[in-house]
Amino acid sequence: MRVHHLNCGSFYPHGKRLVNGHGGLLEAGLIVCHCLAIEAGDGLVLVDTGFGIEDARDPGRLGAPTHRLMNARPAIATTALSQLEALGFAQTDVRHIVATHLDPDHSGGLADFPDAEVHVFAPELEAARHPSLREKPRYRSAHWDHGPRWVEHSVGGDRWFGFESVRILPGVTEDIALVPLIGHTRGHTGVAVDTGDGWMLHCGDAYFDHRELATPPSCPPMLRLFQSLTAIDNATRKANRERLRELWERHGEEIDLLCSHDPHDLERRQAATGPAGAIG
Numbered sequence: 001m002r003v004h005h006l007n008c009g010s011f012y013p014h015g016k017r018l019v020n021g022h023g024g025l026l027e028a029g030l031i032v033c034h035c036l037a038i039e040a041g042d043g044l045v046l047v048d049t050g051f052g053i054e055d056a057r058d059p060g061r062l063g064a065p066t067h068r069l070m071n072a073r074p075a076i077a078t079t080a081l082s083q084l085e086a087l088g089f090a091q092t093d094v095r096h097i098v099a100t101h102l103d104p105d106h107s108g109g110l111a112d113f114p115d116a117e118v119h120v121f122a123p124e125l126e127a128a129r130h131p132s133l134r135e136k137p138r139y140r141s142a143h144w145d146h147g148p149r150w151v152e153h154s155v156g157g158d159r160w161f162g163f164e165s166v167r168i169l170p171g172v173t174e175d176i177a178l179v180p181l182i183g184h185t186r187g188h189t190g191v192a193v194d195t196g197d198g199w200m201l202h203c204g205d206a207y208f209d210h211r212e213l214a215t216p217p218s219c220p221p222m223l224r225l226f227q228s229l230t231a232i233d234n235a236t237r238k239a240n241r242e243r244l245r246e247l248w249e250r251h252g253e254e255i256d257l258l259c260s261h262d263p264h265d266l267e268r269r270q271a272a273t274g275p276a277g278a279i280g
């Protein structure tokens with residue numbers, strides 16, 4: 001199963017050292033939106049979509065926190081659609097999209113693939129449709145005004161390395177599963193992919209920096225603060241991150257763990273598979 005690693009959006013927040021753990025305080029940091037394009041069956045499965053074409057035309061669509069505070073710079077060339085076309089795929093090749101969650105930096109490109117089925121963990125769609133007062137600022141209904149073909153999933157007893165899981169594409173491939181990792185949002189989930197060369201777990205925003213999985217764990221201070229402030233359930237987020245750290249410690253040889261926003265994670269995968277999306 002071939003997996004392309006794409007950066008579908010970049011943020012340039014102030015204070016590189018506080019964001020990336022190296023560089024100057026006056027330099028801009030870099031946060032990426034690491035999406036996967038998986039060749040499965042006779043089409044593509046996208047894991048997250050980053051920023052979309054309409055976000056590049058009107059960055060205000062992302063909402064002030066994403067756009068201004070985090071200094072997001074959506075660009076048409078780095079949308080999933082543009083990058084897939086550059087790789088020789090057509091828009092209609094994307095049959096399925098799996099959303100780790102529906103924050104604007106993960107859902108912006110949904111409208112660029114209106115015919116794809118969009119797989120989401122049921123509590124996340126419920127949060128996006130009926131946000132609490134606290135959740136309201138994060139979900140951008142403009143990202144699903146086009147009426148995506150939602151496919152809601154609930155867990156039903158399957159396990160993956162001790163985590164609850166649900167296989168989402170029976171009949172297409174048995175090798176892609178949601179692995180709920182609640183905390184960042186109400187219905188946040190990881191996505192496990194059996195690549196044929198071992199498992200890969202895209203952890204979305206369950207952690208932001210690869211050093212959080214190290215022993216002892218560490219995290220640049222700005223990212224630590226940002227994660228605590230944006231988590232809908234911070235205690236559960238931390239507990240799930242600890243479970244991921246243990247998973248990495250025990251099964252790091254068999255499972256490739258990566259997260260959405262770490263440029264180091266993305267660079268490593270792109271170096272191994274060939275650059276499929278420019279960073280920066």
Ligand SMILES: [Zn+2]
Binds near residue numbers: 205261
């Ligand atoms: Zn995010």
